[in-house]
Amino acid sequence: MQPKTWLAGLALAATLAVPVYAAAQQAGGTLRAYHRGNPPSGSIHEEATYDTTRPYMGVFNNLVMFDQTKDMESLDTVVADLATSWSWDSSKTKITFQLQKGVKWHDGKPFTAKDVQCTWDLLQGKGKAKLRKNPRKIWYWNLKETTADNDHQVTFHLNQPQPSFLALLASGYSPVYPCHVAPATMRTNPIGTGPFKFVELKQNESIKFVKNPDYWKKGKPYLDGQEFTIVKSRSTRVLGFVADKFDMTHPNDITIPLLKDVKEQNPAAVCYTYPTNISYNIIVNREQAPFDNPDVRLAMSYAMDRDAFIKILMNGEGAKGGVMLPPPNGVWGMPPDVLAKTPGYGDKTADIKKGQELMKKAGFGPDNRLSAVVSTRNVATYRDPAVILIDQLKAIYIDAELKTIENSNWHATVAKKDYQIGMNLTGLAVDDPDVALFENYACGSQRNYTGYCNKDLQALFEKQSSMSDVEARKKLVWEIDAKLQADVARPMIAHYNAATCLQPRVQGFVRKRNGSYSDWRMENVWLKQ
Amino acid sequence: MASYIIRRTLLMVVTLIGLSIVIFAMLRLVPGNIADILFDAAGFIDPAEKAQLEEELGLADPIPVQYWNWIVGLLQGDLGFSYVSELPTIDEIAPRLPITAKLAVLALFFSVIFGLPLGVISAVNQNSKLDYFLRVISLSGLSLPSFWLALLILMAFVSWFGSMPIYTNPPDNLWDELLLYSVPAAAVGFRSSALIMRLTRSSMLEVLRQDYIRTAKAKGASDNSVNYGHALSNAVLPVITIIGIEAAFLIGGLIVTETVFNIPGVARFLVEAIQWRDYPIVQNLVMFIGLVVVVTNFLVDLLYVALDPRIKYE
Numbered sequence: 121m122q123p124k125t126w127l128a129g130l131a132l133a134a135t136l137a138v139p140v141y142a143a144a145q146q147a148g149g150t151l152r153a154y155h156r157g158n159p160p161s162g163s164i165h166e167e168a169t170y171d172t173t174r175p176y177m178g179v180f181n182n183l184v185m186f187d188q189t190k191d192m193e194s195l196d197t198v199v200a201d202l203a204t205s206w207s208w209d210s211s212k213t214k215i216t217f218q219l220q221k222g223v224k225w226h227d228g229k230p231f232t233a234k235d236v237q238c239t240w241d242l243l244q245g246k247g248k249a250k251l252r253k254n255p256r257k258i259w260y261w262n263l264k265e266t267t268a269d270n271d272h273q274v275t276f277h278l279n280q281p282q283p284s285f286l287a288l289l290a291s292g293y294s295p296v297y298p299c300h301v302a303p304a305t306m307r308t309n310p311i312g313t314g315p316f317k318f319v320e321l322k323q324n325e326s327i328k329f330v331k332n333p334d335y336w337k338k339g340k341p342y343l344d345g346q347e348f349t350i351v352k353s354r355s356t357r358v359l360g361f362v363a364d365k366f367d368m369t370h371p372n373d374i375t376i377p378l379l380k381d382v383k384e385q386n387p388a389a390v391c392y393t394y395p396t397n398i399s400y401n402i403i404v405n406r407e408q409a410p411f412d413n414p415d416v417r418l419a420m421s422y423a424m425d426r427d428a429f430i431k432i433l434m435n436g437e438g439a440k441g442g443v444m445l446p447p448p449n450g451v452w453g454m455p456p457d458v459l460a461k462t463p464g465y466g467d468k469t470a471d472i473k474k475g476q477e478l479m480k481k482a483g484f485g486p487d488n489r490l491s492a493v494v495s496t497r498n499v500a501t502y503r504d505p506a507v508i509l510i511d512q513l514k515a516i517y518i519d520a521e522l523k524t525i526e527n528s529n530w531h532a533t534v535a536k537k538d539y540q541i542g543m544n545l546t547g548l549a550v551d552d553p554d555v556a557l558f559e560n561y562a563c564g565s566q567r568n569y570t571g572y573c574n575k576d577l578q579a580l581f582e583k584q585s586s587m588s589d590v591e592a593r594k595k596l597v598w599e600i601d602a603k604l605q606a607d608v609a610r611p612m613i614a615h616y617n618a619a620t621c622l623q624p625r626v627q628g629f630v631r632k633r634n635g636s637y638s639d640w641r642m643e644n645v646w647l648k649q
Numbered sequence: 650m651a652s653y654i655i656r657r658t659l660l661m662v663v664t665l666i667g668l669s670i671v672i673f674a675m676l677r678l679v680p681g682n683i684a685d686i687l688f689d690a691a692g693f694i695d696p697a698e699k700a701q702l703e704e705e706l707g708l709a710d711p712i713p714v715q716y717w718n719w720i721v722g723l724l725q726g727d728l729g730f731s732y733v734s735e736l737p738t739i740d741e742i743a744p745r746l747p748i749t750a751k752l753a754v755l756a757l758f759f760s761v762i763f764g765l766p767l768g769v770i771s772a773v774n775q776n777s778k779l780d781y782f783l784r785v786i787s788l789s790g791l792s793l794p795s796f797w798l799a800l801l802i803l804m805a806f807v808s809w810f811g812s813m814p815i816y817t818n819p820p821d822n823l824w825d826e827l828l829l830y831s832v833p834a835a836a837v838g839f840r841s842s843a844l845i846m847r848l849t850r851s852s853m854l855e856v857l858r859q860d861y862i863r864t865a866k867a868k869g870a871s872d873n874s875v876n877y878g879h880a881l882s883n884a885v886l887p888v889i890t891i892i893g894i895e896a897a898f899l900i901g902g903l904i905v906t907e908t909v910f911n912i913p914g915v916a917r918f919l920v921e922a923i924q925w926r927d928y929p930i931v932q933n934l935v936m937f938i939g940l941v942v943v944v945t946n947f948l949v950d951l952l953y954v955a956l957d958p959r960i961k962y963e
Contacts, residue, residue, distance in 0.1 A: 152817070158733065158921065160690035168692040252702060255691040308735050323734050323741060324921050325913035326818075349817045351911045352921075356815060359803050360911075363813045385807070528681040528689060528926065535694045566693040 145628060147342045149647035154357045155348040156370045158324055161307035164295050165243060168255040168549075170371050170636055173292045175327050175348050177640040178341070179226075180295030180312035183217050183236065183274075184286060186638045193551055193635045194451045195283065195590075198290045202231070202313065212281035212588065219272040223336045225298045226311045226318075233268035238299035240266040240276070251303050256549070258558050258565045259288050262585065281586045284554040291550045292638035315341035315643040324350050335643075342628070342646035362386045367626050367647070371636050372396045372618035376434045379619045391621040392631035395439055395449045397551055400429065400505050400613040403534065403542040403570050410490065411540060415478040417608035420541070421464035422475030423516040429508055430614045439615040440465065442601035443556050445548070446615070449633045452553050454598045462602045464611065475516040489517045495533065496543035498524035505613065506543035534569045544569070545616070551634040553597045557581045561609055572609040624648075650954075650961075657950070661943045668939040669723075669932075673716050676928055682708055683732040683926045706732060719932060729929035733922075738929045742915065742937070749907070749914030752830050752837075753899045759838035760845055761892065765881075767842075768849025768888075773876050775854060783846065790843025795902055799836045799909040806832075815911045833910040837902045841895045848891050852884035859883075886957060893949035897942040 159171045164180065167173075183203040186193040200206075203217040223231040241247040244260055262285070264277040278285060288294060301311045310318050313336065316329035330345040349366070351357035358378065361369050362385045374382055374391065382389060402420070410416050430438035439446050439453075442462065446453030459465050463474075476485075484490045494510055496502040503524060510520045520541065525533050533539055548556050559565055562581060563573035580600050587593035605611060620631055628644040684702045688694045703709045707718065722729055728738035771783040806813045814833070820826040856862065857880055865879050900916050907917035915934060922930035953960045 158925075160687060160733075167690055169690050171690070253688060253691040253695075253698060255693055304735070321734070322744075322913065323731070324918055349911065351815075352917070353908050353911070355800055356803065356909055356911055359807050359813055360815055360817075363807045363811060365813065365815065365817055526681065528686045528924070531689045531692070531694045532681060532685045535696075566695055 145342050145646045146649050147646065148344055149649065150345040150347055151343050151367050151626070151642070151645065151647065153346065153348050153368045154351045154360060154366045154370060155327060156357070156373060157352060158350060159321070159327065162310040162318060162321065163303065163307040164293060165297065166251050166253045166307065173637050174371055174640050175329070175346070176310060177292045178314050178316035178329060178346065178642045179310050179318050180314045182289060182294050183296060184290045185641065186290045186632065188639060188641050188644050189630055191630050191633050193632050193638055195287055198286050202296055213278045214275055215285060216273060216275040219274065220336060221272055223313050224334060225313055226332060229298065229300055231313050232271045233274040235299045236274040236296055237266045237268040239297045242297065242303070249303050255567070256293060258562065259555065261558060280582070281588065282554065283588050284552045284585065287550050287552045288554065290638070292640060293549050315641065316346060326350060337643065341643040343642065346642060358382060361621060364623065368622040369620055371620050374619040374621055376437045376617060376619070382621055388624050389621045390624055391619045393437065393617060393619040394631060394633040395445055396547070396616050396618050396636045397445050397634055398545055398547040398616045398636065400616060401544050401546055401610050402509065402613065403544050403610055404608060405537055405540050406570060406572070407537060408540055410482060413482050414608070415482045418463060419475040419478035419516050420513065421605065421608050421611045422471040422478070423512050424464060424509070424611065424613060425468050425512055426614055429505060432508060433505060434617050437617045439617070441615055442605050442612055444553060444597060444601055445551055445634055451551050451634065452594060452597050454601055458598050458602065462605045464605065472515050479516050484517045486517060489519050492518050492520040492540050493523050494520045494541045494543060495523045495525055495539040497527050497530045499527060502543050502545065509543060547636065549637050554585050557600065561604060570610060574607065577603060657947055661947065664943055665936065665939055669720065669936060672932055672935045673719065676931060677712060681926060684708065686925055723933070728933045731930050732927045733925050738933055741930060742934055745913060745915045745918050748912060749903060749916055752834055752903060752912060752914060753896070755830050755834035756838035756841065756899060757892070757896055759835050760841035760895065764842035764845025765849055765888065768846040769853055769876055769881055771846065771850040772853035772857065787843040787846045790839045795837055795840055796905040796909055798839065799833065799906055802832060802836055803909065816913060833906045833912060837899070837906040840902065844895065845888060845891060849884065849888050852887050853880055856880045856884040886953065889949060889952060889956065893945055896945050900938055
């Protein structure tokens with residue numbers, strides 16, 4: 121986002137926020153939202169999409185969470201949830217949580233430290249019960265074990281210090297599961313300790329939640345329930361929001377070009393236009409000639425005009441950056457002066473010349489152009505940037521054609537390495553290098569689609585993870601980020617901005633400006649009658 | 650007649666067996682399965698976990714075994730479980746069938762109630778201004794894509810009334826239900842009514858030139874009696890055929906309409922199930938639709954006998 125736009129947004133948010141907290145919250149009413157599709161399941165630990173976290177986060181509690189009244193997710197905004205307090209030991213490898221007493225699961229059973237232990241044993245594949253899918257197993261690479269010290273105290277034992285471990289626990293993706301409920305049941309009929317109880321999911325029709333009358337945070341939630349109507353057609357659901365059929369849109373569902381229409385037709389709508397912490401990037405099959413040649417890969421990075429992508433796809437409202445979301449919205453991203461020194465982020469005319477030279481060195485040129493295929497999902501969000509990329513690659517003698525792949529076959533295609541260049545989108549669950557680096561670039565990570573593996577960098581990943589000096593850690597993260605861009609590990613194109621809109625009667629909701637997955641607890645939200 | 654009914658019934662059984670093989674084979678020919686899709690939602694594929702999931706869902710069995718298991722289950726009334734919701738297939742399909750059935754019947758009602766009389770009016774007023782006007786309307790009905798028309802209707806509702814007729818909650822009473830379904834039914838029925846209107850017109854024009862029509866007019870029969878009594882009853886046979894075919898094809902038209910108006914019927918559900926490779930849902934639903942089509946065709950054939958005494962089946 122441009123600084124000017126951001127400042128305007130901040131001013132608007134401040135104006136809106138003042139009456140929110142000045143006015144007394146009113147209890148009652150059901151929040152009506154639309155949902156863009158069927159959630160794959162109700163088990164947050166098994167999924168990696170806000171199609172699940174958005175509706176189901178309110179069913180659960182975490183040990184700690186990102187403050188739902190703040191618009192940033194960072195270590196500074198972590199607050200207690202099921203934990204009452206926490207402390208690190210002197211070696212910084214043990215973190216102990218004191219737990220709330222008297223908390224009950226939705227089925228009436230008591231919550232204890234055993235449930236916390238069970239949850240993380242499940243995530244590490246240690247328990248008897250197994251998750252069908254475990255997309256964030258890599259997050260706990262440093263977790264040695266979890267112990268329930270007594271009913272109300274739990275300790276996480278780490279192999280090395282990891283200050284960001286707390287941020288992982290605060291994510292919307294880190295709810296505490298009940299020991300006594302099987303993972304299969306959690307997919308279809310999730311039980312939590314949270315402010316809302318799951319009622320039913322009717323496939324392709326609706327998802328319903330009601331207020332948990334015994335919620336342990338007294339007086340909350342304010343809403344009587346949440347109802348999601350599943351609306352597949354974007355035109356229909358946006359028209360539905362405009363016609364006041366819904367109180368809020370799906371996260372990030374309003375694209376920047378669409379935002380203008382929404383504001384024109386419903387001027388009262390409150391829209392948060394923020395970075396989603398989802399980035400456009402490309403994946404290159406480094407095992408297939410000529411893309412096994414680092415010069416060819418680097419030339420591609422030089423050819424990409426990131427400003428043009430942002431202008432065309434997001435009307436200029438996006439952010440150019442590396443792996444981490446850049447400031448001012450991102451906590452860990454490279455500042456502009458550091459970014460400008462990274463290959464591919466300098467003057468475009470000079471960069472294209474460098475790209476052409478590298479291609480000539482690799483044996484390609486105006487008379488010997490390289491034919492290639494850009495593969496991507498057959499969805500507009502993926503197809504559109506792929507078409508722009510194909511156009512830009514022409515400048516460095518690459519004639520690429522588009523190959524669209526049906527959604528269901530995308531990961532199978534990538535896993536089989538049945539592609540040359542792929543247009544990809546990557547969402548970050550938490551704005552933290554421990555998530556971004558390990559998930560997407562660590563050797564052997566399931567979500568490291570290209571199989572990029574650099575042992576030296578891996579050692580730096582672990583080093584930054586253990587650093588408690590934030591400024592020093594930031595500098596190391598920038599160094600790693602720049603190196604990843606230079607290695608063309610998964611070259612970044614742009615960080616994607618989009619809007620989430622609400623009717624003005626929806627109060628107490630704060631959208632985070634550096635993440636899309638952790639602001640859906642909804643216990644502070646109320647409807648102005 | 651009895652032997653004809655027995656023959657047709659046996660033929661229906663053979664058709665349904667053929668359909669079951671075709672749908673089963675086609676689903677397996679499409680790349681990817683539910684395991685791929687579920688892992689796609691998790692953003693990765695773990696080959697070992699995927700194999701485990703395929704084992705759990707019976708997808709690792711040989712294809713003929715999978716087919717046999719399905720058919721045996723079907724004959725015993727066990728339709729299996731949806732891969733996505735993990736609920737019994739019958740519980741997923743049954744509540745959606747009446748919704749689509751109501752929409753389809755209403756759409757068919759609209760198409761017949763408008764298409765048939767307007768076709769007659771157009772024919773008896775051949776080459777008049779009214780005829781030209783009705784022909785333009787029918788041509789536009791045939792050429793306007795139903796998704797475009799449906800979106801246009803929604804936009805018009807939002808713009809003029811600040812509201813829109815989409816499904817967000819089950820209707821409370823019959824009147825609400827009628828209001829909710831009438832707009833999408835009109836949108837989807839418009840094309841069918843245009844087709845019926847054109848066919849009725851051409852069929853009527855042919856019949857109106859017959860000698861017995863001239864005889865009826867010479868005997869002093871009224872225009873209404875000639876047009877609706879003598880002519881229409883003879884012109885309606887090809888129209889009945891088309892109505893039968895349209896009823897069968899309506900499910901295709903309803904996919905788009907159900908999506909745009911967000912109606913949770915079986916047509917949209919079927920498309921979703923195909924996208925998710927939810928084999929138990931797709932197989933059983935297609936079989937059911939196949940059954941409806943085959944039975945509808947059979948009933949239309951029987952209707953011929955009732956409408957035209959000259960037709961006899963042996």
